[in-house]
Each structure stands twice: as structure tokens, then as C-alpha cells.
Amino acid sequence: MRDADCPATTETLLVDGANGVCRDVRLDAPSGHAGHALALVIVAAAVAWWMSTARVSARVGRVVLVSIAVLAATPGAYALLALRADRPSERAASTRASMALHDRVRAFAERHGCARVELEGCDACMPSARLALAGLRCDAPARVELRAGALDAECEERSGALVCGRAR
Amino acid sequence: MIVPLWVAAPALVASAALGWGLDRALRWRLEGAGAWAIRVAVGLGIVVAAIVHPLAAIALGVALAVAGRWIAPQEEEVEPARGALVVLASATVVIALRPPAPLYWDELVWLAKVRMGALALRESALDPAGDVIPRAYPIAGSLSEILLAAGRDDVGSGVAGAAALLLLALALALAAIPQERRVAWALGLALVPLAWVHARSAYLDLPVGLLAVAIAAGLARGSRASVIAAAIAAFFVAGCKDEGVVHALALAGAHVALAGERRRAALRAGALVAACALVPAITWRVLLAAHGVHAEDHALEGAGLADAGAILGELARATWDVRSWGLAWPLALGAVIATRARGVGAAWLAQLSALVLALLAGGDRLAAFALDGSLVNRFWMQLAPLAALVVVSALDQRGSSTSNTALGIHS
Numbered sequence: 001m002r003d004a005d006c007p008a009t010t011e012t013l014l015v016d017g018a019n020g021v022c023r024d025v026r027l028d029a030p031s032g033h034a035g036h037a038l039a040l041v042i043v044a045a046a047v048a049w050w051m052s053t054a055r056v057s058a059r060v061g062r063v064v065l066v067s068i069a070v071l072a073a074t075p076g077a078y079a080l081l082a083l084r085a086d087r088p089s090e091r092a093a094s095t096r097a098s099m100a101l102h103d104r105v106r107a108f109a110e111r112h113g114c115a116r117v118e119l120e121g122c123d124a125c126m127p128s129a130r131l132a133l134a135g136l137r138c139d140a141p142a143r144v145e146l147r148a149g150a151l152d153a154e155c156e157e158r159s160g161a162l163v164c165g166r167a168r
Numbered sequence: 169m170i171v172p173l174w175v176a177a178p179a180l181v182a183s184a185a186l187g188w189g190l191d192r193a194l195r196w197r198l199e200g201a202g203a204w205a206i207r208v209a210v211g212l213g214i215v216v217a218a219i220v221h222p223l224a225a226i227a228l229g230v231a232l233a234v235a236g237r238w239i240a241p242q243e244e245e246v247e248p249a250r251g252a253l254v255v256l257a258s259a260t261v262v263i264a265l266r267p268p269a270p271l272y273w274d275e276l277v278w279l280a281k282v283r284m285g286a287l288a289l290r291e292s293a294l295d296p297a298g299d300v301i302p303r304a305y306p307i308a309g310s311l312s313e314i315l316l317a318a319g320r321d322d323v324g325s326g327v328a329g330a331a332a333l334l335l336l337a338l339a340l341a342l343a344a345i346p347q348e349r350r351v352a353w354a355l356g357l358a359l360v361p362l363a364w365v366h367a368r369s370a371y372l373d374l375p376v377g378l379l380a381v382a383i384a385a386g387l388a389r390g391s392r393a394s395v396i397a398a399a400i401a402a403f404f405v406a407g408c409k410d411e412g413v414v415h416a417l418a419l420a421g422a423h424v425a426l427a428g429e430r431r432r433a434a435l436r437a438g439a440l441v442a443a444c445a446l447v448p449a450i451t452w453r454v455l456l457a458a459h460g461v462h463a464e465d466h467a468l469e470g471a472g473l474a475d476a477g478a479i480l481g482e483l484a485r486a487t488w489d490v491r492s493w494g495l496a497w498p499l500a501l502g503a504v505i506a507t508r509a510r511g512v513g514a515a516w517l518a519q520l521s522a523l524v525l526a527l528l529a530g531g532d533r534l535a536a537f538a539l540d541g542s543l544v545n546r547f548w549m550q551l552a553p554l555a556a557l558v559v560v561s562a563l564d565q566r567g568s569s570t571s572n573t574a575l576g577i578h579s
Contacts, residue, residue: 014276018369021362037481045505134284
């Protein structure tokens, strides 16, 4: 577990933000094996024994298990509160950054009735572009070209088209 | 900035009114705070089904009418609702206190569907050349969000519609869970870090998991209200995602298989849940086929079988993603073992097994997503809410068996 593996930029948040608190499962995929399943079963058996044993009262058993659960949740809670780009202190700024391209494309498309998008090196732009153009219909869609770096929403209008991102 | 949940008020009120009317017409005689969650879900479900196809609404209505006849009312005290309301209010605050805009990939994709509007979405989803991504997915979830967003096309309203659907799923789960376990269950789920991410997103995996709780807990309780909650939850879970019908059928099947002496009552309740799940699932598949739209992502091709070992390995590895899950999975599995896979533990095992089989039976894209790590935690998110109930139930049973022993009571 490394702090650097947590999605700390708008782009990594977009791609992996909901696939895990950090990118632990993504970065090492596929490396799962029987050992993970065996460890799960062994620890589960220990939990089952602790839940069933008469050596401790139900109350003590419950307190111990809840305490372990709380401790185990701490690394994830820390990542959510201090490391990810959507942590409370940064969420508003990350949201503004993530919506910047959407807002630019939507405004352009609405002015022209609707638009169609050409992805030229910015696959990560696809979801924002789709949301920006959804629900708009017209007979002559204007053109939106999204190049590498377009997520930063550095755009200019050229010959009736909206071009975002770095020139090739 | 907050999520404008108030935009969902007209749809919630209208759905509640429709659900209340059905309650009166069908003589369900639902009572208590949970009754309103059920009425809202029923009203919304009927309208959504009608948009998908009028026959779907009729079929759903018939199933719900049969529920009123098949499931006898039980003499139950109306449960205190304070715990459920505290949980629902707390969840509302958590979900609302954020900028009303998406941050994660699939959120933007789902919200694009919401922005299309109900009729345009349906038309485009059933057009082989239609511009809908992902193609051929069920649309009941998106239709619900559109209605809850009052048909508005701004991003904030779409986020509010998605949040309202999540809260409705939570309310249904709370209506089905026994009163004494609601708060503990919610606290248990709150100890899962990744649940906080999904709760504040427009992803459907957490709502699916909550609806599965409503099904399992509703069937386990067996009262008329809880079975109706389970049935309408089954409609929504199957209408939101293709794997939703797998959840519903697995939970209904486990309930029937383990019914023991109450087999006849369990068969009726299980059949109702299965029927309410099959209505949207079959309707949608028939409509897709009739319009020549091919479901690529979730085609039954068995592509995962060739990589079964690797996929199962990835699922197992994900259970040790401690930053996402804490120790949720060893605790859940331990609780199942401790209770000898009885009750909700058996339901959860059935849910898990069925989902694994569905994953292995799916197409190339599904297998690829499982192997690249982007699907496995969302797979587990659909199982997390019921897993939390398994743990809480096991701890409860331990406490009550110790008390019984102390009092000289032995089962």
C-alpha cells in the first residue's frame, strides 16, 4: 500500500475513483491467486471461532470485533480524507476541474444546436463529451475535436469547430 | 454546494400518491413509516414499467395484486421508525453535502442517459443505430432517475435524481430489516470505506446491493409488507442492471430451498419476487430482440470460463484491498461460518455464488474488465450491504443464545 497509488489527480479520479479507494486492485491486476482465497478462509475461520467461542462473553466478543473492524477501516478512511483528489478539502476544486471540459463543450454545443465529438488522443475525454452532448439534437451538428490534454479545457474555436487540447 | 435533492420532491409525492392508491385498491393495509417507502417504490415502479412497455406495467400490477391475496396480513405491532429515520436522515446529509456534479467515469455515462429524457432514452436504447452507451443495458434505473430529476436536463438535477434513487433503495432496505438491526447494519456498512465513495456517486452498484438486502430481509420476515417490499425491490434491481435478475432469483431460490416447514408460504413469496424480477428482465430482452439490438457487454458467451482461475483469483485478491473494504470480507465469511450458513448467511452465499457464475458465463468484455481490476470491487459492492446484515445478524444471534443459556432456555 503506497499513498502514491491513491487517485490524486482529476484524471486518475475519473478513471479509477470508484473502482477502489486507491488503485491497489488495478495496478497489480491480474495477480490474484489461490493464496488470497486461502488467507480469506483462514481469517474467516478465526473470526467464526471468535464469534462462537464460549470463552468470552458475547459482549466482549462483539467489542473486540467492532474494534478490529474500525481499525481495519482506518487506512481507507485516511485515504478518503487526506489523499484522494475528492477529499473534502479538495472536492470542490476537483469537481470544477472535472466539469471544465464538459461545461465548455456543452456551451458550444448549445449555441450551435448540437455537436458531434472527434476523439483525437483523449480517450479519457469520452465520458465528459458524452454527458455534454446528451439530449441535444439538430440537423447539422457542429464539430468538437478533443486532443491529448483536452481535459484541461484549453479550447479555442476554429472555423466553426471547437478544438481542445494540444496540437499534434 | 449541495445536491439539490428537492427536485425529486414532485416525483416522490406523485409516486407516494399512486402507491397509496394501489395500497387502498389492493387492500394491502400497509402501516408504519416503512409503508411509505414501499408506496413510493411501487408508484415509481409502475410508471417506469409503463414507459418501458405498457404490458410490463400490467404484469407488474398483476404480480403486486397477487401479493395482496397470497400473503396473509400478520398481526404485527407497528415498529418504531426512529432508527430507520435517523439512518435515512444521516445518509441524506452525507449524500447531499457535495458539489452536484460527477467525478467518476461511469457516473458521467449514466448521467448522460438521464439527460436524454425518458422517451428519447427509450427510443435511442431500442434503435440499433442509437447513440446510447453502454448499449442494451436495462433502462429502468435511468428512467427512475429521470423522473426523480423531474425531467430536468441540468447536471445537478441528474445527480439529485441518482441520489434520490439510492435513498429510495436504502429506505426499502430499512423497511425490510428488523427494527433492532437497522442502526447496527447501517453502522456496519459505514465501516466500509469504498461505500462512502459509491454513496456519493451515481454508480448503481450500491443501490443494487441495498435492493438485494430489501429482497433477502423482506423474504426472511415474511409479512405482507416486507414481501411487497422485496417484490418491488426485485423489479428495480432487475430493471437497473442485467445482473439484477441474478440477485433476485438467487435470493428467492435460497429462501424457498431453506424454508423447511414453511415451504408453501416461502414458495408463494419467492414466486412473487421472481415474477417481479422477470417482468423487467424479460420485457427488456424481448424489446431488444424485436428491435435488433444486440447486448454485447452482458452476452451469455461463457468467455470467463477459460480464465476462471484468474478471475476467481482477482475476486479473492480484491477482498484484501483493505483500503477499500477494511476487513469486511473475512468478517462476513466468518459470520456465515459461525451461523452455519443459516438465514441471511445462506441468502448471501446464494447471491455470491450466482453472481460468480454469471460473471464466468458472460462475454469477453466482462472477463476483460474482471482481469484488469476495474470490475472486481464493484462486484463486491453489490454484495456488501447484505454481507453487513449477515455480520450484524450473527452478532445478534450470539448475544441472544448467550442470554438464553443464562436463562436456561435452549432451542
